[in-house]
Amino acid sequence: MVIKKLIGFTKNHLLLIILLVLFGFFFFYRLDYQTLTSWDEAWYGSISRNMVKSGDFINMTWNGRPYYDHPPMGFWLMATSYKLFGINEFTTRLPSVLLSIFTIILVYFTGIKLFKNETIGYVAALMLGTSVWYLIRVRSGNLDAIFVFFYILTVFLSLYSSKKFYLFPLVGIAFGCLMMSKTLVGLSALPLIIFINFHQLTKIRKNILYLILAIAGFFVVVYPWYHANIARNPLFIEEHFIITGMRNKKTLDSYLHLKAEQPLFYLHMGVRKWYYFWLLGGSFLLVSLAFLKKPVATILLWNLFVLYPFLTSEKTHLWHLIPVYLPMVFISSFGVYKLGIFSLFLVKKITKLNFNKTLINIIFIFFFSFISYIQIKIFYNEVIPGSKYIPDDVAISKTISKYKQTRYLDDDYLPIAVFYSGDNIRTIIDLPDEKRSLLKLFQSDEKDFVVITRYWAPDSLKVNNIPYKVLDKNNS
Known part of the structure; x- marks a missing residue:
């Protein structure tokens, strides 16, 4: 019975199996060939090792000093990896890689959930996994890939809770894990959660219990660590939230001045060719008024919420923009798909030719698979080390x-x-x-x-x- 279900799942989700094989290779292959980079792998690895040595998972330290820059979720996962498998380069990077495999799965199913089309889910996941800076950070002992996992998990659960609100407490827990992964950036998910679940949230009498449970789940995850560190360090709020989280921005006025040129350049460098598909797909979704439908409005607002703060900061770095890749790949895949459908509609009007939907999906899949191949061929040597080397x-x-x-x-x-x-x-x-x-x-x-x-x-x-x-x- 189990084997039959497995065979049935494989037949129904062959594209997902292809993704898992492809990215299982790219994420794990020669993962331990390079030693840890000073900033931030060795830094974070030392903090996680201190957790294992001391048994203290609340008060983080590095080189004899307290560490307050980021919350501990990524360090907890790294410390768990150390505890189970020992301390080395592979185990430092293992949590990022494992969660990124699940990220690919969630992106695939989120595409299906949003647009009722497996092709969109496949192409979105393919785009994410072949975005060079996402792949670089997946294969490193950093916080970015862990953060991206909890972000897509929060969105995925929100989409389900919008129809089945009894799942909303899981959204609260996932959002708590997101906020415990990186300082303040995860807040951009809150308006998205509200937008997706707005209809359910208006039924306050009917859904009050699930809302309370979601808030409770969030605080169970977030409160203990923040309470302990605020009590421990009078300067924690300034160091953690303002200096690290807000990059020293202390007024709302600072968010009204765009400094978009450099962040957009970094965004282009991070995703390479997919940047042009994002511009093309996003433009078509706006011009065609497709944003009037909730799934499209969701991905466009998501893009706005997560990208805008980076467009107002001079301190935005290339890796800061990795969370933006999530809505980008959905905008790119669905926008270009709809543009293709529209173009074929015009061709049909002129030539009277009919295009089978299955054929359209196959062409779409092969086209983006080919672009992915070109993308991988260009950056392969940047990402996969040729040999082991100890500096x-x-x-x-x-x-x-x-x-x-x-x-x-x-x-x-x-x-x-x-x-x-x-x-x-x-x-x-x-x-x-x-x-x-x-x-x-x-x-x-x-x-x-x-x-x-x-x-x-x-x-x-x-x-x-x-x-x-x-x-x-x-x-x-």
């Missing part, structure tokens, strides 16, 4: 773990040094002025310490006849 900074950081003296770094790769040495490390540049150089440190009253530095740096010690001992070295 000199990683190699020397590993060797310093055997020394028990106070450890200093005279360079700029502190997260790598902390992660691969397995302990806290001080940087010379952060020392008081009387010690803020290799020469000054050796001339000070500091005793019994080791320093990671560049091979040429001890020249200043030689010139001043200061004795030192080289314990380990490599090419750098």
Whole structure:
């Protein structure tokens, strides 16, 4: 019976199986070939390792200091991966990859739910998975792919709760997980949740219990960590919400001034060829008044809610825009599909030719699969490493773990040094002025310490006849 159901599911969702095979390969292949990048993989990995060591999953620390930049969901998942499978590059990246597989599945089914068309779901998922910066972040130990998963989960559950409101408590929990994944960005999902479920929310007497349960579910997820950290640090609200979450924007007026050129350039670089399909599909949906229908209005408003804050900030970086890819792929796939249908309608009027809907879907699938192939061919070497390689900074950081003296770094790769040495490390540049150089440190009253530095740096010690001992070295 189970086998029959599995065969039936495979037949009904062959396109999904193709997606899972394709992205299972691209997400996992040679995942551990590269060492962790300093910012942010080694940084986040060290925080997660501290959780495992201390058993404290509320008060996050890095290099001996409290960490307040982002909430802990991504770190919890990474720490769980470490606890189950050990601490290494693969397990650092594993939560992102696993959740991204589910993201592909949810995008596929969200497309079907919105537009009643498997082809739209397939193309949207294909676009997302072949957007170069999404793929880069999926294959890294960062928070972006985890955040994107909880975002699409929240939207997916919202679409179902709009018809079956008893599912709304699950939306509250998913939204809570979204807010616990990255600082404030997830708030853009709140107006979308309200818009999708507006009809149900107006039936307040009938649905009050489910609304209360949703709010309770949200606070159960979010409240404990935020309460503990606000109580612990009087400056938490400013550091976490204003400096990190709002990028130091303190007035509503700052959101009225567009600085769109750079964010849109970054958006283009992140999705490459799909950017043009987004412009084309979005334009057609607006011009054709398709936005008067709720599914189209949903994806257009979604795009507006998540993109607009980034268009008003000079501090927007390429990876910040990855959540925007979700509504983009639905706008692109459905907009271009409807444009194609409209074009064929005009051809039919002129030539009297009839076009079978199945044939149209097949052509649509093959066309976007071909564009995806070109996209992958161009960026493959950017994303998939050709061979294993251990950089000199990683190699020397590993060797310093055997020394028990106070450890200093005279360079700029502190997260790598902390992660691969397995302990806290001080940087010379952060020392008081009387010690803020290799020469000054050796001339000070500091005793019994080791320093990671560049091979040429001890020249200043030689010139001043200061004795030192080289314990380990490599090419750098």
